[in-house]
Amino acid sequence: MEQLLEPSDVETQQISTQSTPKLKKVSKREQEAELLQTQKMEVIAALMRGSNVADATKEVGVDRSTFYLWSKTDSAFVAELNRQKSEHAQTLRNQIRDLVPEAIKTMRDLLTNTETPAVVRLKTAMTILESACSLKPENFGSLDAEEIQQMRDNQELMRNDPSFKYLNLTTFLRTRVKHTKEPVEGGIKCSN
Numbered sequence: 001m002e003q004l005l006e007p008s009d010v011e012t013q014q015i016s017t018q019s020t021p022k023l024k025k026v027s028k029r030e031q032e033a034e035l036l037q038t039q040k041m042e043v044i045a046a047l048m049r050g051s052n053v054a055d056a057t058k059e060v061g062v063d064r065s066t067f068y069l070w071s072k073t074d075s076a077f078v079a080e081l082n083r084q085k086s087e088h089a090q091t092l093r094n095q096i097r098d099l100v101p102e103a104i105k106t107m108r109d110l111l112t113n114t115e116t117p118a119v120v121r122l123k124t125a126m127t128i129l130e131s132a133c134s135l136k137p138e139n140f141g142s143l144d145a146e147e148i149q150q151m152r153d154n155q156e157l158m159r160n161d162p163s164f165k166y167l168n169l170t171t172f173l174r175t176r177v178k179h180t181k182e183p184v185e186g187g188i189k190c191s192n
Helices: 007-017 028-048 053-060 064-073 075-112 118-134 145-160 162-166 169-174
Strands: none
Touching: 028 053, 028 064, 028 075, 053 064, 064 075, 075 118
16 A cells, blocks of 8 residues: 655655765865965965065965065966055055145145244245155056057057067157156256
8 A cells, every 4th residue: 555645744755865965075286276375365465464575474384485486486476466566555545645635734734824933834845845846747648549549550560470579669669758857837947
């Protein structure tokens, strides 16, 4: 005689017959590669927190010479280190840029307040003038569409034609915009 199963028994039976997913076996080589990648990222993170190479590698548990080996042989490591340095520097520049309006206001207050000692006002004025002289125009690239197109065409030629590897770069670079030292607004000439 056939035994009848209750609906809850059927569900249990279906669940128990389903196979469990198999865990992927990770080889020792893959584990070592993963550990190495983790160590590299931890060294980079320590460097970004301000550690020097010796302290960063010691913190992670690798020899300092390993860092230099990675730097010479692992282009992905160098690229990631450069990327993080660039991001870190940009963050610092942004933070400094955020403080500029307040710094200018403070300098203006020091310079225009008659109760400020003359020495402080003079130092403030000198700092402002030095800063004005050190300002350089940002180079966003050419403003001439034809020049931009010419540069793109040249780059495309260089990529596709092996004979361009011997291109005289001096001639190519002459087409670039040259920056000249111009007097700062207000007629102040900076001597560099």
